[in-house]
Amino acid sequence: TGIVHVVGARPNFVKAAPVVSALRGRGAHQSVVHTGQHYDDRMSAVFFRDLGLPTPDVDLGVGSGSHASQTAALMVGLEEEFTRREPGVVVVYGDVNSTVAAALVAAKLQIPVAHVEAGLRSFDNSMPEEINRRVTDRLSDLCFATSPEAVGHLAGEGVATDRVHLVGNPMIDTLLDNLDRFDADALRARFELPDSYVAATLHRPANVDDPDNVARLTGRLHTIADQIPVVMPVHPRGKAAFDRAGLGDHPGVRLLDPLGYLDFVALTRGAAAVVTDSGGVQEETTILGVPCLTLRPNTERPVTITHGTNQLVTEDDLVQALAKVLDGRPESRTGDDVPPLWDGRSGERIAAVLSGWVR
Ligand code: UD1
Ligand code: UDP
Numbered sequence: 580t581g582i583v584h585v586v587g588a589r590p591n592f593v594k595a596a597p598v599v600s601a602l603r604g605r606g607a608h609q610s611v612v613h614t615g616q617h618y619d620d621r622m623s624a625v626f627f628r629d630l631g632l633p634t635p636d637v638d639l640g641v642g643s644g645s646h647a648s649q650t651a652a653l654m655v656g657l658e659e660e661f662t663r664r665e666p667g668v669v670v671v672y673g674d675v676n677s678t679v680a681a682a683l684v685a686a687k688l689q690i691p692v693a694h695v696e697a698g699l700r701s702f703d704n705s706m707p708e709e710i711n712r713r714v715t716d717r718l719s720d721l722c723f724a725t726s727p728e729a730v731g732h733l734a735g736e737g738v739a740t741d742r743v744h745l746v747g748n749p750m751i752d753t754l755l756d757n758l759d760r761f762d763a764d765a766l767r768a769r770f771e772l773p774d775s776y777v778a779a780t781l782h783r784p785a786n787v788d789d790p791d792n793v794a795r796l797t798g799r800l801h802t803i804a805d806q807i808p809v810v811m812p813v814h815p816r817g818k819a820a821f822d823r824a825g826l827g828d829h830p831g832v833r834l835l836d837p838l839g840y841l842d843f844v845a846l847t848r849g850a851a852a853v854v855t856d857s858g859g860v861q862e863e864t865t866i867l868g869v870p871c872l873t874l875r876p877n878t879e880r881p882v883t884i885t886h887g888t889n890q891l892v893t894e895d896d897l898v899q900a901l902a903k904v905l906d907g908r909p910e911s912r913t914g915d916d917v918p919p920l921w922d923g924r925s926g927e928r929i930a931a932v933l934s935g936w937v938r
Contacts, residue, residue, distance in 0.1 A: 581608035582937055583666035585657065587616030587677025590859045592626035593840060594672040594695055597752035597926025599632060605934055612660055614653050614677040615640040619815065625839035630753065646676065646707060653680035666690050667937035671715060674708035679715050686718040693933060695749060697722030698729030699879035721936065723929050726882045726918055746928040747920030750859055751866055755923035760841050763849025772810055777803060778850035779811040786856050786874060787817030795894060797824040802898050804831030807905065810846060812838045852904050861889045866917060870904040872897060882918040
């Protein structure tokens with residue numbers, strides 16, 4: 580009985596926090612299952628501390644592996660957990676392997692599935708996340724969409740309209756809830772960062788898995804660092820490759836461990852621009868008004884381009900695109916032209932629908 584939230588990876592925690600909090604406000608019976616897909620303190624526990632998320636009721640400790648072995652281990656662990664807890668509904672977040680594994684297991688146990696951040700599409704099946712998104716939406720009884728085009732994608736795939744709710748973006752709830760806590764000056768002092776810098780974060784397989792690619796990217800980042808310091812909290816996925824490529828050898832490059840949520844958004848807020856391949860960072864920079872260069876051929880989040888500060892860049896045009904952005908940084912914006920319903924109330928909207936679903 581009750582609502583079971585399944586989270587496993589860094590972006591999941593940021594999305595779940597406002598939903599868990601809104602349901603808590605309604606006195607809902609809920610529990611949080613952590614799959615353990617991410618497990619380092621800096622990829623996991625720090626988010627629970629920063630966001631006031633309740634300690635997970637259980638951590639399945641699944642850890643890393645190939646897609647098949649990780650997904651299989653996730654499914655075995657989640658099947659046991661769901662069989663024991665008998666959830667009234669399972670809530671899954673985003674597009675990571677924990678998301679699709681939980682949706683598959685719940686659907687086969689005939690437990691309703693609610694997907695937060697449904698309907699995003701990059702139309703690029705070379706991204707594991709795109710496969711996870713499509714399968715999860717297919718299996719979901721409730722689809723919570725962050726943007727109108729996500730609603731359109733679901734309609735186009737034949738999902739009944741009464742299953743789809745446009746609720747806005749819970750990741751932006753978390754951002755707005757914590758705006759007073761992102762202290763760029765304090766972060767700068769603590770890490771002895773320069774006044775002006777570009778923040779970088781890269782972890783997509785297409786960018787960081789191939790050593791030749793990492794070497795080329797390192798060259799570009801060094802060219803940027805000739806002009807303006809680059810600060811990069813390094814995701815564990817690319818760490819060894821960037822170290823081998825000598826990214827940190829340039830005096831203008833500052834490599835950090837992955838940052839906790841409050842520190843990372845403070846870093847973003849204080850940056851002249853951000854270079855990223857993260858999904859969530861495209862959205863956060865849109866609201867913070869910080870220019871975002873996304874090193875990808877496509878995005879499942881086009882509202883961050885039409886309503887935000889995001890642009891897609893190739894490795895070849897990165898340096899020039901950044902120079903342009905640094906020449907005329909757009910005014911910081913708040914509230915005017917932001918995507919619809921990115922207003923800090925998404926968790927409440929999701930909680931209202933979920934409360935009607937489980938009694
Ligand atoms: C996962 C998600 C990706 C998401 C990202 C957020 C999938 C398929 N991918 O990618 O969509 O954008 O999380 O950060 O679900 N590792 C550690 N410590 C950790 C976790 C991972 O060192 O706490 C290392 C391991 O070497 C592991 C590698 O990172 O093999 C990749 O981890 P994994 O969870 O498989 O995928 P991510 O690249 O983190
Ligand atoms: N983030 C963080 N520390 C970092 C990098 C990112 O706290 O060093 C936050 C970021 O602000 C956003 C979330 O993690 O809230 C995005 O996660 P990530 O980029 O790992 O995954 P994606 O969004 O690409 O799936």
